[in-house]
Amino acid sequence: MRSLQRVVALAQQTLATQVRTKGEALAVINGVRKYALKLFPDGGETFDLIYRPRLLRIYKDRFETGPEDSENDG
DSSP: OHHHHHHHHHHHHHHHHTOOSHHHHHHHHHHHHHHHHHHOTTOHHHHHHHHHHHHHHHHHHHHSOOOOOGGGGO
16 A cells, blocks of 8 residues: 555656656556556455545646636626
8 A cells, every 4th residue: 555655655746846748647646557457456446535636636737727717807
């Protein structure tokens, strides 16, 4: 379990600082999921509930942020 936690932490750091494209980010997320399934073959649903949302949050922060809504300024 600690091994998976370390890999997830490293993936979070990588997504936040080093990944340059959406494709690279998705590859990191999918790679972590594959690693988790090697450790826990029946753990796909658990990964999707616990770790995937954390990784996707970073993905969305990096790649899906849009301009601020200027209609609410005035």
